[in-house]
Amino acid sequence: MTGAGPKVLGVDIFSAATLFMALAVAALFVAIYAATTVRNPMAKRVKALNDRREQLKAGITASTNKRRTKLGQSTEAADFLRSFLQSLRVLQDSQLKQAQIRLAQAGIRSKDWALAVIFGRMVLPIVLGGTMVVGVYVLGWFADWTPIKKFGLVAGSLIFSYKLPDILLKNMVDKRSAAIRKGLPDALDLLVICAEAGLTVDASFHRVARELGRAYPELGDEFGLTAIELGFLTDRRSAFENLAQRVDLDSVRGVVTTMIQTEKYGTPLASALRVLSAEFRNERMMRAEEKAARLPAIMTVPLICFILPVLFVVILGPAACSISDNFIK
Numbered sequence: 057m058t059g060a061g062p063k064v065l066g067v068d069i070f071s072a073a074t075l076f077m078a079l080a081v082a083a084l085f086v087a088i089y090a091a092t093t094v095r096n097p098m099a100k101r102v103k104a105l106n107d108r109r110e111q112l113k114a115g116i117t118a119s120t121n122k123r124r125t126k127l128g129q130s131t132e133a134a135d136f137l138r139s140f141l142q143s144l145r146v147l148q149d150s151q152l153k154q155a156q157i158r159l160a161q162a163g164i165r166s167k168d169w170a171l172a173v174i175f176g177r178m179v180l181p182i183v184l185g186g187t188m189v190v191g192v193y194v195l196g197w198f199a200d201w202t203p204i205k206k207f208g209l210v211a212g213s214l215i216f217s218y219k220l221p222d223i224l225l226k227n228m229v230d231k232r233s234a235a236i237r238k239g240l241p242d243a244l245d246l247l248v249i250c251a252e253a254g255l256t257v258d259a260s261f262h263r264v265a266r267e268l269g270r271a272y273p274e275l276g277d278e279f280g281l282t283a284i285e286l287g288f289l290t291d292r293r294s295a296f297e298n299l300a301q302r303v304d305l306d307s308v309r310g311v312v313t314t315m316i317q318t319e320k321y322g323t324p325l326a327s328a329l330r331v332l333s334a335e336f337r338n339e340r341m342m343r344a345e346e347k348a349a350r351l352p353a354i355m356t357v358p359l360i361c362f363i364l365p366v367l368f369v370v371i372l373g374p375a376a377c378s379i380s381d382n383f384i385k
Contacts, residue, residue, distance in 0.1 A: 137171040147174065160302045162228035163274065176221040185214035232274050233304050239272030240307055241340060243279065244333035251326040257315070258286035278303055292319055307336055 141147035155170035191197040192206050201209075243264050250260035261283035269276035278299060285295035293316055300312040311332060318325045 133168075137175050141171065141174060141178075144178075147171075157301060158225050158229060161232065161304045162225055163232050163277065164228075173221045173225065177218055180217040180220055181214050184217035185210070188213040229304055235272060235274045236278065236303055237305055237307065238340070239268060239275040240305075240311075241333050241337040243268055243272070243275055244311070244329050244336065248326050248329045248333065251329065257292075257319075257325070258283050261286065307332075307339075 138147065151174060152170050155173045156167045159165075159167070159169050159173070188210050192210055198206060198209070246264045246267055247260050250263050251257075255263065261279045265276045265280035265283060268279070281302075282295055282299045285298060286292055289295050296312045296315050296319075300309045311329075314328045314332060315325075317323060318328060
């Protein structure tokens with residue numbers, strides 16, 4: 057009968073090693089699955105852009121009634137939410153438009169999701185906040201807490217549940233904006249090359265969207281949609297303004313202003329875009345240098361909490377063991 061294995065801090069070394077090996081094997085299988093099931097990130101986006109092309113065609117060629125019939129079709133769930141919110145008199149046009157703009161900035165093209173956001177703002181405080189009120193004041197949760205702590209917990213849950221849809225939406229917008237900001241200098245360089253090669257503006261946007269689609273799918277999505285709108289909208293300025301509205305970045309607004317002025321006054325496009333590209337590239341380098349300068353201060357806490365204790369154990373451990381052996385003898 058074999059005895060128990062050696063232990064460190066009361067933990068069996070053999071059992072811990074077996075657990076770590078199982079976790080490593082599981083991580084290996086997950087990595088293999090992730091590597092073998094890679095999907096093309098542009099397939100879904102290209103389909104969405106094609107749908108947008110058909111919608112723009114319908115909006116230009118169809119009459120007003122047909123356009124409303126084709127573009128205003130919504131699902132049964134969206135119709136139910138709209139009628140329910142209108143019956144409660146909580147659906148405001150300004151609020152709905154603002155939610156649609158935020159959804160577009162997050163990369164969600166369907167405007168019906170704006171109704172879900174407004175519905176979530178109304179329902180989540182009732183569900184989560186009501187659950188917390190019943191649990192704290194009726195079922196006796198956290199009975200050892202003071203009344204001020206209970207009130208703070210209930211009030212915090214109500215506020216958090218109301219802000220939860222906006223928090224999630226803002227997180228999506230920030231991630232998408234950061235991805236677009238990262239690839240914007242490269243996109244402007246390609247636009248300069250296309251403009252100097254003699255391509256039109258919409259053809260240049262098409263080319264840039266195709267070339268940068270895999271490296272920066274978010275930026276390729278926006279440029280592809282702008283190219284489609286440039287080809288189908290009667291007012292080309294509206295296409296650029298839609299791009300500035302869909303992307304919550306000052307740099308994109310600067311590019312849009314430059315494009316609008318170029319279209320209006322006929323100024324050279326390549327030189328203006330070259331200046332903007334150099335400026336954005338310098339801003340990206342400054343952000344990288346700023347992060348590098350913050351690194352020593354950020355590494356101070358992990359150094360104190362994780363590295364120095366291990367170093368002390370390695371240095372002082374043998375001396376402590378030898379002193380303990382001498383005392384025992």
